Amino acid sequence: MNKRRITSKELAKLAGVSSATISRAFSPDSRIGSATRDRILSVAREHGYQPNAIARSLNNQRSRLVALVVNAIGNPCEAEEQQLLVHRLQARQLLPIILCCADHDDRLQLMRLASTYQVDHVVVFSDMVSMQDAVDIFHTTKPIIVSFEPLDNENVSNIRIDGAAAADEIIEKIVNDGKKRFAYLSGTKSSWIDKLRRKWFADALARRGLAIEAEAFGDYTYDSGFKEAVLLLHRSKVDAIICGNDVMAIGARDAARRMLGKNTPDDIAIVGQDGIAMAAWDCNDLTTLSLDHVAFIDAVVELIERHDADLPGPHSITLTCNARWGSTA
Amino acid sequence: MNKRRITSKELAKLAGVSSATISRAFSPDSRIGSATRDRILSVAREHGYQPNAIARSLNNQRSRLVALVVNAIGNPCEAEEQQLLVHRLQARQLLPIILCCADHDDRLQLMRLASTYQVDHVVVFSDMVSMQDAVDIFHTTKPIIVSFEPLDNENVSNIRIDGAAAADEIIEKIVNDGKKRFAYLSGTKSSWIDKLRRKWFADALARRGLAIEAEAFGDYTYDSGFKEAVLLLHRSKVDAIICGNDVMAIGARDAARRMLGKNTPDDIAIVGQDGIAMAAWDCNDLTTLSLDHVAFIDAVVELIERHDADLPGPHSITLTCNARWGSTA
DNA sequence: TCCGTTTGTGTAATCGTGTACACAATCATG
DNA sequence: CATGATTGTGTACACGATTACACAAACGGA
Numbered sequence: 108m109n110k111r112r113i114t115s116k117e118l119a120k121l122a123g124v125s126s127a128t129i130s131r132a133f134s135p136d137s138r139i140g141s142a143t144r145d146r147i148l149s150v151a152r153e154h155g156y157q158p159n160a161i162a163r164s165l166n167n168q169r170s171r172l173v174a175l176v177v178n179a180i181g182n183p184c185e186a187e188e189q190q191l192l193v194h195r196l197q198a199r200q201l202l203p204i205i206l207c208c209a210d211h212d213d214r215l216q217l218m219r220l221a222s223t224y225q226v227d228h229v230v231v232f233s234d235m236v237s238m239q240d241a242v243d244i245f246h247t248t249k250p251i252i253v254s255f256e257p258l259d260n261e262n263v264s265n266i267r268i269d270g271a272a273a274a275d276e277i278i279e280k281i282v283n284d285g286k287k288r289f290a291y292l293s294g295t296k297s298s299w300i301d302k303l304r305r306k307w308f309a310d311a312l313a314r315r316g317l318a319i320e321a322e323a324f325g326d327y328t329y330d331s332g333f334k335e336a337v338l339l340l341h342r343s344k345v346d347a348i349i350c351g352n353d354v355m356a357i358g359a360r361d362a363a364r365r366m367l368g369k370n371t372p373d374d375i376a377i378v379g380q381d382g383i384a385m386a387a388w389d390c391n392d393l394t395t396l397s398l399d400h401v402a403f404i405d406a407v408v409e410l411i412e413r414h415d416a417d418l419p420g421p422h423s424i425t426l427t428c429n430a431r432w433g434s435t436a
Numbered sequence: 437m438n439k440r441r442i443t444s445k446e447l448a449k450l451a452g453v454s455s456a457t458i459s460r461a462f463s464p465d466s467r468i469g470s471a472t473r474d475r476i477l478s479v480a481r482e483h484g485y486q487p488n489a490i491a492r493s494l495n496n497q498r499s500r501l502v503a504l505v506v507n508a509i510g511n512p513c514e515a516e517e518q519q520l521l522v523h524r525l526q527a528r529q530l531l532p533i534i535l536c537c538a539d540h541d542d543r544l545q546l547m548r549l550a551s552t553y554q555v556d557h558v559v560v561f562s563d564m565v566s567m568q569d570a571v572d573i574f575h576t577t578k579p580i581i582v583s584f585e586p587l588d589n590e591n592v593s594n595i596r597i598d599g600a601a602a603a604d605e606i607i608e609k610i611v612n613d614g615k616k617r618f619a620y621l622s623g624t625k626s627s628w629i630d631k632l633r634r635k636w637f638a639d640a641l642a643r644r645g646l647a648i649e650a651e652a653f654g655d656y657t658y659d660s661g662f663k664e665a666v667l668l669l670h671r672s673k674v675d676a677i678i679c680g681n682d683v684m685a686i687g688a689r690d691a692a693r694r695m696l697g698k699n700t701p702d703d704i705a706i707v708g709q710d711g712i713a714m715a716a717w718d719c720n721d722l723t724t725l726s727l728d729h730v731a732f733i734d735a736v737v738e739l740i741e742r743h744d745a746d747l748p749g750p751h752s753i754t755l756t757c758n759a760r761w762g763s764t765a
Numbered sequence: 766t767c768c769g770t771t772t773g774t775g776t777a778a779t780c781g782t783g784t785a786c787a788c789a790a791t792c793a794t795g
Numbered sequence: 796c797a798t799g800a801t802t803g804t805g806t807a808c809a810c811g812a813t814t815a816c817a818c819a820a821a822c823g824g825a
Binding site for chain 2: 160161172202247
């Protein structure tokens with residue numbers, strides 16, 4: 108383990124040039140003799156030299172770091188998108204710094220810390236921080252907000268999701284199957300995303316003269332889906348549960364089957380949201396309001412690139428959801 | 437959106453002091469009058485000043501960045517540990533840079549890129565990069581390797597996992613239940629981790645005069661577990677499948693049930709490895725060789741702290757696995 | 766041959782902090 | 796009151812790269 112990394116000045120001495128020339132050897136379009144460049148690159152390889160990205164960032168005013176503000180890493184509903192995005196960033200030589208909000212008491216403090224690293228971009232997936240806080244803290248870095256909070260703010264790009272039509276399709280089918288009494292199992296009580304999703308289904312029901320009869324609040328985990336479904340089914344006679352995400356839906360289905368002997372879709376219809384891979388597993392086969400993850404991340408990447416090139420353009424991209432049919436509804 | 441961030445020199449002018457004093461106001465233990473400090477902090481808040489971490493890192497030779505080399509974010513078996521570790525890092529004001537190997541063609545290139553950011557620590561969770569590559573690339577930053585590759589290298593700290601005893605317990609139970617013909621479903625063919633895990637079970641079988649009769653190779657996903665189990669059960673008459681991780685075990689269980697009408701544990705015993713939360717879900721209830729994730733991450737954090745303080749100490753920590761009993765074996 | 770252009774390289778400033786050193790002012794102590 | 800320790804602040808340099816500018820050499824066209 109060589110304790111210290113070699114610097115460009117030292118390499119310059121070794122190669123018999125100045126440190127400016129070293130820098131040029133590593134910059135694709137710069138005036139430098141090809142013989143000199145080859146020699147430098149060879150000496151560099153020999154001594155394990157690579158330009159210090161921290162120093163370069165300081166000079167450049169460009170860090171090539173991207174802050175990803177997420178609720179958690181583990182939750183499958185976000186994980187698939189995170190994975191895709193990280194992949195796309197890496198392909199562009201951008202490095203992601205992950206900020207996990209769910210388990211961190213002082214989220215704003217955490218975001219401030221990341222902002223001191225002069226990140227080039229910020230992508231906010233989490234609904235636990237407000238758009239305004241993100242804008243304030245990253246005031247030099249126009250954030251990309253991936254919540255559905257319907258704010259129009261010049262300092263933010265955002266991606267909106269429209270699931271109204273798909274929710275209508277799903278409700279149509281369930282009602283046709285004879286179900287009449289609906290419950291909604293929310294993720295987080297205060298989340299904008301959750302309120303909007305609930306509205307899609309509430310509207311679809313209203314159009315058919317129905318309403319959400321019972322309600323419960325979980326926290327997007329299997330356990331909360333299980334527990335809340337048990338309570339819900341004990342206190343009201345619903346025959347359909349719309350869940351805030353797929354993982355809770357799986358929990359609710361298990362609760363119905365195990366604790367009350369009710370099977371899907373005959374005794375009770377259960378619907379998830381997100382369209383995670385696990386929802387399609389044979390043992391789950393969930394009916395869910397799903398979003399095309401690839402299209403979603405494409406949109407994020409497009410906003411990043413537009414921002415990178417400083418191109419003006421629409422700040423907002425809207426995506427629509429689809430129904431994915433399984434055996435639970 | 438204020439386009440530019442204010443610098444310490446500008447703030448110095450505003451506060452009527454020198455930039456050195458600004459710096460001191462933000463360093464906890466430095467000689468500065470408390471009145472001056474308060475005034476500076478107040479002016480700083482007013483103008484949204486915070487010291488530039490990039491510049492500080494350059495000066496300090498300490499970036500407070502940690503590279504986490506993982507296979508993927510989405511895979512639940514790693515995700516829980518990643519989540520825990522990120523949480524612990526954030527509490528120490530360390531920021532994680534995630535490197536996803538699974539979907540990136542040139543993993544070494546990716547690691548070299550991260551190394552140019554002068555990360556303070558490297559934690560390698562992935563079994564897709566060799567220990568030697570990690571050491572070479574991060575030659576100034578003693579990496580912490582979380583594979584089980586049994587190399588003793590002064591330039592590496594590592595965490596080893598011992599599951600021999602737990603594997604023995606599990607085999608004991610399955611054999612007592614009357615099962616005799618075992619298959620092993622590996623994760624990745626070339627992975628050290630996988631070879632070691634397989635050996636635990638093979639040894640436990642050998643002690644009872646049994647052996648692994650059939651073998652298949654997946655890639656740690658549900659789909660590969662499902663597919664490989666179908667093929668396996670068609671070509672050999674096994675009554676127990678040990679899987680390389682929990683997700684594949686769930687896939688294998690679904691395949692047995694759906695494609696061949698075999699139920700666990702009566703017709704076939706299925707065992708997972710990792711002990712992810714999902715394995716304990718009511719619909720899965722998997723018997724699995726599980727690792728205490730908290731203890732595991734505690735060990736990682738301990739190595740990081742020891743490394744931070746430059747304390748010499750054992751480079752290696754060994755953890756033992758436990759059997760978690762479910763209804764699948 | 767002469768002059769304008771291109772090419773390759775070095776010098777020095779810059780990015781924004783942290784900190785060693787110097788120095789004045791204050792304080793404690795006999 | 797003299798002296799030494801302590802406290803608070805400014806000056807100047809270092810961290811490791813990039814880059815504007817300057818300049819010499821090479822080159823091409825008349």
